[in-house]
Each structure stands twice: as C-alpha cells, then as structure tokens.
Amino acid sequence: MLARASEGSWPFGLNFLIPILDRIRYVQSLKEIVIDVPEQSAVSLDNVTLQIDGVLYLRILDPFKASYGVEDPEYAVTQLAQTTMRSELGKLTLDKVFRERECLNSNIVHSINQASDEWGIRCLRYEIKDIHVPPRVKESMQMQVEAERKKRATVLESEGTREAAINVAEGRKQAQILASEGQKAEQINKASGEAQAILAKAEAKAKAIGMLSDALTEQNGGAAASLSVAEQYVSAFSNLAKESNTILLPSSAGDISGMVTQAMTIYGTLAKSSPKAAVAVLEEKSDNFRCPSSP
Template sequence: AQPPRRLTSGLPVNIGVLFVPQQEAWGVERMGHHLIQPFSQGLNFLIPLLDRIRYVQSLKEIVINVPEQSAVTLDNVTLQIDGVLYLRVMDPYKASYGVEDPEYAVTQLAQTTMRSELGKLSLDRVFRERESLNASIVDAINQASDCWGIRCLRYEIKDIHVPPRVKESMQMQVEAERRKRATVLESEGTRESAINVAEGQKQAQILASEAEKAEQINKAAGEANAMLVKARAKAEAIQLLAAALAQQ
C-alpha cells in the first residue's frame, strides 16, 4: 500500500538510529501498524526491517497560494479572486491518515468557503469588509479541517479583479461622488462667504447706529450745557441789577 500524501516529501531510511530535526514529526509503522506517538525531535531508535518511516510532517507555519477563481457576489457581480493560506499541522497523525492530500484538501476548502462567503456580500461590502471576510473564511476552514489535524492561522485575500464594465461603472461612481463633494464644498464656501458679508454689514450698521447715538447724546449734552451756562449768566445779571437798585 502507498503511504498517504503529506505536506512534506522525502522519507528517511531506517538505519536503527535517527535524529529527528526540530519542528518535525515522523510517523513510524511497525509491521504495517502505526505506532501510537510520532517520533519527536532528537534521538530516536527504530527496529531495522520491522519499522518503517511512513510520513514526515513539518510543524512550522506553511504558506499556500490559493489559485485565482471566480465567485459571484450577492448583487450578481462575477469576481476573480485569489488568496494566501497560512497553516500549521497540529496533529501529524490526522494530517497523514485523515486525508489523502492535506494541501489540496485545504486549498479546495478555502476556495469553496471563499465562494460561499462572497455570495453573502454585495460588491461594495466585499471591498469594505475585507478583514471580516478573511476572518470568516478562517473560521469556516478551521471548523472543517479539525479532523485533518490542520489549523488555519490566517487567510489573506491578495487580489480582487472585477469585470471591465463594472470597473468603469465604479470609476464613474467615484468621479460622481468626487464632483458631488466638490459641489457641496463650493456651496458651503459660498454660504460661509455670504454669512460673513451679512455679519460684516450687520456689525457696520450697529457701529454706525452706535456712533449716531453717541453723536446725538453728545449734541444734547452740549446744548444742555449751553442752556445751563446761559441761565447762570442771566441769573448773575439779575442779581447784579438787583444789588445796584438796592444801593440807590
């Protein structure tokens, strides 16, 4: 029987004494039966002829490119989208015996999940909610890949390609939005300018009114003072006249 396919290739030969490198796990079969625990890093002993190394799994983080594929959004826009998967083998036994080809299985699962998640979102939300979309894909992959002994650490969408006509429509929408903002800013500037002019005219009228009022007050005060001086002079003249008559 052929050994299961795995994320790493190349099997060491049993020479009785083997050193397992760091961040690797080696699965050994004894007379066709898998041993309970895979060999971990360091010195390990095997029985020649009876023991056979059936798989070597890397425990490091693994990067897998997810090929470009088509997906249809909620508003029926067909996109071309690709991504990158970051995986780690958590259970070497499950990764080797639980699935025929772990890399292929996880890649297919990522593509299926991506299509499913994109079908729930409109085109605008796909671009706005890219981070949450990545997180949703990671959660869905981990729910399905647990029995394979593989954990998806993160998923990143690389490129999103929209059809040319949709792209032109998006550019026109962006340009229209830009013109709208420019018009709003211009109208706000005109409004602010008109308010400033009106405020200036109001202040000018207030100042003119206050100046006129002050002028009238000053004029009235001047007239009152003049009348008072005139009355005093008249009173003094009468007093002088009365004194002169009294002396005669």
C-alpha cells in the same frame, strides 16, 4: 533516531527503528506554511462575477491528525479556502466586498478553522490579493466614482458660496450695528452738550440776575437802573433809521421819561415782593427797547 512523535506513535526522546519492520511514513513540518490560493470566480450578492485570489497562512498543530486524518492536508485546506471564499463573497454586494475586505478575511479564517480542527491544522490568517471585475462593471464603477467626485465638488462649492454669503451678511450686520452705535453715541454727546450749554446759560443768567439784584439794592441803584433803561430806549430808536423793516410804535414812543417811569414803577412794585422778579422785568423792558434784527 531523535524525533518528535505524534499521539499513538513514538514518544519524545530517543527512539529506535527496527529494520524492515519500522519505517517513516509521513514527515510533517511544524513551521508556518504559506499557500497561494489560485484565482477563481465568485458571484457577489448583486450578481456580479468576480475573479479573486488570495494567500493562506497555516500551521500544523497535530502531525498525527495531519498525517492520518486527511490524505493531502495542504490541498484540502486550499480547496476549503476556495469554497469558503466563494460562500462568503455570495453574502456581500460588490461595494461591500471592497469596503469590508478585512472583515471578509476574518470570516474566511473562522470558517476554515471550524473544518480544519479535525485535521490538526490551524489557519492563522487569509489575505485577499486581487479582485478583478468585468470591464463593463469597471467602467460603471469609474463613472460612479467620477459622479461622486463631481457631487462632492458641487457640494463644497455650494457650501463655500453659502459661507461667503453668510460672512458678507454678517459683515454688513456688524457694520450697521457699529454705525447705529456711532449715531447713538453722537446723538447722546450732542444732547449732553446742548444740555450742558443750556445749563451753563441758565447758570450765567442766574448769576447775572443775582449780580444785578445786588447792584439795585445798593445806594443810587434805582437811579442807575433808570439811566440804563433810558440809554437803551434812546439807542433803540436811533437804530430804526438803519433798518428797512416796517414796525408799529406806541403813541407815546417819544415820551422817554414816561416809558422809564413806567418801567421803574413796575420794578418798584415787584421789588417789594420779589427782588429777582423785579430784575427779570427790568431786563424784559430793556429787551423791548432793542430794535428787531433784519430777517
């Protein structure tokens, strides 16, 4: 007979049986064995009675210990798995039983292996199949799940409203910033335009004064200036009848030659010290001869 023997029995290889004296007492399989653990009741840490069953996977590592160390190894391991499962469930609350099923399986395997080493058996893994709770507890769990779902929906809705409000406020803020920047740019452009206009007017006036000053320094420039002042004086008085305004006139308003002589005298005095100042005075006198416009 060709067989594998355990410790203290036949060695490996070819062995012979002596009729009547020798006989095969136990036959052990070294394959992985699957055992269905029957459903049993267990109480969780929060005093909830559960109905739970599982599947146990084991393998015989030492046939001699499995044969002579325990009467029925499979039954012994099954009972050990049930007691260990009840013990481990008593350490967890109902919520943790569902959440930590993988950890519970590992703890059961570890506890079984500590006791089954003397039997030559190794527990490979344990899987919980079904967990049944009482109807009232199941209803309470369902209500809790619905409440949690409503809570999450409310939180999500409030967060959505909050995000929408933030987006609206941020949009208004950006719009106000853009509007203020637009107004700022508009004011800067307007001020720049006014400054350029004032500068252009000043440059034009300076050029006009320079040209007038150059013209007055030429031959017969004084006579031309006197003629221009006289013409503006006469033109101003000719327009008085066209306006309905009441104005005050000097007593010598009819003395054209006197007014021209006065203007030219002032011009001659200033021309000696500052030609540009003289031109400015001449322009001011000419402006005084213009009629004021209607309001």
